[in-house]
Amino acid sequence: MPSDNRSSSTSYAGPSKTMKKDKSGGIGETLRTVLYAVLIALGVRTFAYEPFNIPSGSMVPTLLVGDYLFVSKFSYGYSRHSFMFHLPLFDGRILGSEPQRGDVAVFKTPEDNSTDYIKRIIGLPGDRIQVVGGILQINGEAVRRERVGELVNAESGFRPIRYLEYVETLPGGRQHRIVEVSDNEPFDNTPVFVVPVGRYFMMGDNRDNSQDSRDPRVRFVPAENLVGRADFLWFSLDEGTRFWEVWKWPFTLRIGRMFNGIT
Secondary structure, X not given: OOOOOOOOOXXXXXXXXXXXXXXXXXXXXHHHHHHHHHHHHHHHHHHOEEEEEOOOOOOOOOOOOOEEEEEEOOOOOEOXXXXXXXXXXXXXXXXXXXXXXXXXXXXOXXXXXXXXXXXXXXXXXXXXXXXXXXXXXXXXXXXXXXXXXXXXXXXXXOOOEEEEEEEEEOOOOOEEEEEEOOOOOOOOOXXXXXXXXXXXXXXXXXXXXXXXXXXXXXXXXXXXHEEEEEEEEEEEEOOXXXXXXXXXXXXXXXXXXXXXXXX
């Protein structure tokens, strides 16, 4: 019987070109997906909503330290402060509507283009703003405030402070809550501030613990320095708890503050 001289062994010549191509294509597809995700996130942050968190008590009782909120970038249109690194792509604001008295807004001060401030818009262009004995006055008329109780707030590292809590009613009927230590604090008696055209007068709801337009370091805020309107509170943790400390969430979540609009 003739012998079969064919070898039964097989040799391995390495991965095929098709396999190499598939592997290379998979990496490229992953990188493209990551890039698209980053671009979408940057687009949302720049043109729609940007997340912020509250680091200080200047807006108590409306906003507390540890609150996380979304700021709508499109509400007032866009300026160089809408973009990362404050790129000077154009002058002024575009595609925006006028801010309303009583809006809670994020802004940059003219002297500090790196720090985000959040306060309430109290004075519109042309308004005359003054505080007399703790009472806000707009265009010569005292703003109505009604006492509704007391609030004890203990910021980390400081002794608890007892505040008097009021509901303040702005011209036009818009209401919000404010707190005062007393009516004899440094910013409770001011000169008359006349708001220039194209600028706004900002005040914190924590009237005796707020660096705002009553302070010469802030004063009048140009329209182009507005970053956006604070619209929605989506998350809240007790002061001192960091967002990434998820093991603390069961004990520090302020569930009652979450998923609420900001007024």
